[in-house]
Amino acid sequence: MNPLLEARGLNLRFGAVDALLDVSLDLYPGEVVGIVGESGSGKSSLLKVLAGMQGADGGCVTYTDAVGTDHDVLNISDAARRRLMRSEWGFVHQNARDALRMNVSAGGNVGERLMAAGARHFGKIREEAAHWLGRVEIDASRMDDLPRTFSGGMQQRLQIARTLVTRPRLVFMDEPTGGLDVSVQAKLLDLIRSLVADLGLAVLLVTHDIAAARLLSHRIVVMRHGRIVEEGLTDRVLDDPQHPYTQLLVSSVLAA
Amino acid sequence: MNIPVNPVAEQLAGYNFAYLDEATKRMIRRAILKAVAVPGHQVPFGAREMPLPYGWGTGGIQVTASILGPRDVLKVIDQGADDTTNAVSIRRFFGRVAGVRTTDRTREATIVQTRHRIPETALREGQVLVYQVPMPEPLFRLEPRVSETTRLHALGDYGLMQVRLYEDIVKHGEVATAYNHPVMVNARYLMSPSPIPSFDNPKMHMNPALQLFGAGREKRIYAVPPYTAVQSLDFEDHPFRPIRAPHACALCNSTESYLDEVITDDQGGRMFVCSDTDYCAERRGE
Numbered sequence: 349m350n351p352l353l354e355a356r357g358l359n360l361r362f363g364a365v366d367a368l369l370d371v372s373l374d375l376y377p378g379e380v381v382g383i384v385g386e387s388g389s390g391k392s393s394l395l396k397v398l399a400g401m402q403g404a405d406g407g408c409v410t411y412t413d414a415v416g417t418d419h420d421v422l423n424i425s426d427a428a429r430r431r432l433m434r435s436e437w438g439f440v441h442q443n444a445r446d447a448l449r450m451n452v453s454a455g456g457n458v459g460e461r462l463m464a465a466g467a468r469h470f471g472k473i474r475e476e477a478a479h480w481l482g483r484v485e486i487d488a489s490r491m492d493d494l495p496r497t498f499s500g501g502m503q504q505r506l507q508i509a510r511t512l513v514t515r516p517r518l519v520f521m522d523e524p525t526g527g528l529d530v531s532v533q534a535k536l537l538d539l540i541r542s543l544v545a546d547l548g549l550a551v552l553l554v555t556h557d558i559a560a561a562r563l564l565s566h567r568i569v570v571m572r573h574g575r576i577v578e579e580g581l582t583d584r585v586l587d588d589p590q591h592p593y594t595q596l597l598v599s600s601v602l603a604a
Numbered sequence: 605m606n607i608p609v610n611p612v613a614e615q616l617a618g619y620n621f622a623y624l625d626e627a628t629k630r631m632i633r634r635a636i637l638k639a640v641a642v643p644g645h646q647v648p649f650g651a652r653e654m655p656l657p658y659g660w661g662t663g664g665i666q667v668t669a670s671i672l673g674p675r676d677v678l679k680v681i682d683q684g685a686d687d688t689t690n691a692v693s694i695r696r697f698f699g700r701v702a703g704v705r706t707t708d709r710t711r712e713a714t715i716v717q718t719r720h721r722i723p724e725t726a727l728r729e730g731q732v733l734v735y736q737v738p739m740p741e742p743l744f745r746l747e748p749r750v751s752e753t754t755r756l757h758a759l760g761d762y763g764l765m766q767v768r769l770y771e772d773i774v775k776h777g778e779v780a781t782a783y784n785h786p787v788m789v790n791a792r793y794l795m796s797p798s799p800i801p802s803f804d805n806p807k808m809h810m811n812p813a814l815q816l817f818g819a820g821r822e823k824r825i826y827a828v829p830p831y832t833a834v835q836s837l838d839f840e841d842h843p844f845r846p847i848r849a850p851h852a853c854a855l856c857n858s859t860e861s862y863l864d865e866v867i868t869d870d871q872g873g874r875m876f877v878c879s880d881t882d883y884c885a886e887r888r889g890e
Contacts, residue, residue: 427759449767456771463770464763470773470839492774 350412352377352518352550353398353421358407360393360574367393368404369574377517380544380551382565382582384558384597390574391554392522397422398552399439399520400429411436414517434464438511442523444503447510448495454481454506455491461514480509484539501532505539512543519544521553525560537563558601562586570594615703622669622702628652632670632825636816639827644789645757646740651823655697660690661719662820664736665697668717671732671816672698677705679713684721684862684879691719708882720783722804724861724883727813729830735798737819740826742786742796762794765837773842782847788835789828797834803846803862808834851876856887 351374360368367390375381383391396402398409400421409421413436419428433439441447448457458477459467467473478488484505486498495503504524511519524540525533541564544551555561561568562582569579570591578591589595620626628650635649654662672678678698682691686708694717695706707713710725717734727733743753746764756764765786772780779785785802789795797805798817808815808828815828828834838844849863854875861883863876878884 426755430759430761452767452771453774455774456767459770460763460767463766464761468766468838468840470770471841473770473839 349376351375352379352412353552354410354412355398356408358394358397358409359405360390360397360402361405366390366574368397368407371407371571371574371576373398373569373576375518375550375552377550378548379567380549380553380565382553382555382561382568383571384555384561384568385571386556386597389571391556391571393574394571395520395522395552395554399437400424400432411518434461435514436517438514438516438519440507440511440519440521440524442526444495444500444507447507448503450496451494453492454486454495454498457495457506458510458513461510465514476513477509480513481506483512483543484509499532501528501536504528504536508540508543512547512549515547516549518550518552521551521555523555523557524553525555525557533560540564558586558598570597616700619701621674622672622698623654624652624666624669628666629670632666635825636667636670636827639816639825640814640829642793643829643832644793644795644826646824646826648823649825651820654820656693658821659738661694661717661736663818663822663825664717664719664734664820665694665818666820667734667816667818667825668698668715669702671734672702672704672715674702674704676714677707677712679707679710679716679882680718681716681721681723681880681882682719683864684723685881687881708885710882720799720801721862721879722800722807724878724880725886727811729812731813733811733813733815735800735815735817737796737798737817737824738821740796740817740819740822740824742794744796757793760792762788762837765794769837769839769842773839779838779842779844785844786837788837790832791835794837795826795828795834801847801862802836802844803848805834805836805844806846810834849876853878853884856884858884858887 353375355373358368358371371394385391397404404422411419411421455477458480459473462473462476478491481491486502486505495506525536537560553564565582568582568585570577572593578585578594586598589598632649635647639647654665680691680695682688698704699706710723715732719736741753743756746768747753769779783801784796784799785805787795787797787805810831812830814830817826836844851863852859853861853863855877858878861878861880864879865874865876867874
């Protein structure tokens with residue numbers, strides 16, 4: 349099987365700081381890869397570079413789309429990148445307010461991606477939006493309400509519905525459970541896990557929450573100071589960490 | 605058409621023909637040519653100070669001044685009427701600074717400058733309709749960044765506007781834009797038709813006349829060349845519907861024209877009359 353997304357030798361500097369140092373990564377269809385590390389380790393920069401939202405100083409990123417065409421993500425045109433973002437990719441932000449239109453109803457938020465992709469039948473757009481709100485457990489009666497009347501957890505679920513409505517193949521998630529309280533986090537993780545399994549999504553998940561990474565990812569990549577220090581199957585990395593930094597990271601998780 | 609130079613009107617001394625200097629006219633004509641070449645695309649131009657305030661038609665008046673020739677016959681309407689302040693003063697302005705013949709008759713005019721209406725009388729080839737545009741950007745209010753709206757136009761990414769229509773249907777059961785309803789020009793660019801009633805939108809489609817749009821404050825010119833497809837945005841199951849008051853004109857009895865509601869007293873008395881005064885007068889045989 350060929351990888352969906354392939355990164356080779358990525359380098360990125362912010363002034364004197366190395367955000368990425370010779371980072372290589374493969375992501376296969378249907379695979380969930382967690383990128384963990386402390387703040388400033390370069391994990392969010394890596395996600396942005398992989399999604400083409402940020403350039404790199406060196407290296408290359410190749411994405412293979414549904415019909416088998418390769419895209420050079422770092423040198424892609426604005427139009428082609430937007431097309432990928434609309435059809436093949438999804439991006440879940442840490443803060444739902446960054447992704448949602450707060451003055452547009454929940455149904456409109458979900459429908460926006462459909463309309464951007466060319467849907468022009470009001471009834472069908474609404475039906476599809478209702479279906480996806482149902483899948484993320486938002487009551488159909490809230491469909492015409494503004495997202496600002498939603499709780500933080502609901503906003504995050506709405507963002508996920510909005511991302512998944514166009515059935516992307518690859519979803520980038522940047523701390524999707526950040527800023528939510530523990531019980532809401534648990535429910536959200538459960539929801540993401542079942543959706544990802546149902547839809548066979550490939551997911552790149554950036555998180556500093558080791559527990560979330562263990563629950564969702566098949567493979568884990570540990571980053572520190574812009575380098576990948578360790579990678580492997582989730583259970584192997586978390587239960588038998590080899591690199592001293594990974595050992596530190598795993599041992600600093602508080603047991604409840 | 606062979607129209608003689610108006611022997612009666614005298615051009616005001618001390619002004620260049622049609623007020624603007626020739627270099628400025630050339631700059632504006634270049635913008636107009638580009639706008640005609642890319643239908644619906646907003647072309648920036650260096651709008652000049654004009655002897656009337658922004659919002660009174662500085663864009664339209666500059667476009668008119670640039671295309672006006674001594675043989676042209678000019679008609680100016682404001683909300684369909686020839687006799688309102690804005691129309692009268694712009695018509696007098698060109699009568700004085702260009703010495704051109706002016707008219708109230710849509711049929712006789714070669715150039716019609718308009719604010720917020722398209723004449724009821726069908727336009728023909730060779731005529732030019734100049735719109736006064738307050739806000740040329742149709743995505744204004746939806747996307748505050750000009751750099752971003754430019755990008756959305758470049759990529760033809762108009763999902764945002766469709767979301768607004770979606771929200772209208774959710775809130776009001778129908779698309780609630782009674783005027784300035786956005787259109788797709790030549791199946792490529794989203795365009796603001798200036799605040800004409802949605803009743804007039806279908807008239808833009810495949811119109812034999814050249815339609816020019818001038819926005820003075822925003823410094824943009826755009827155009828719909830003759831016989832260009834202009835489609836109002838809608839949904840397949842909520843098709844675009846032009847809105848018209850369900851009455852007949854109290855003066856000429858027309859059931860086809862766009863009507864203004866006029867309050868006649870403070871007892872609740874009102875009447876509906878044609879907004880296009882020339883059309884109404886012609887029907888009454890004046």
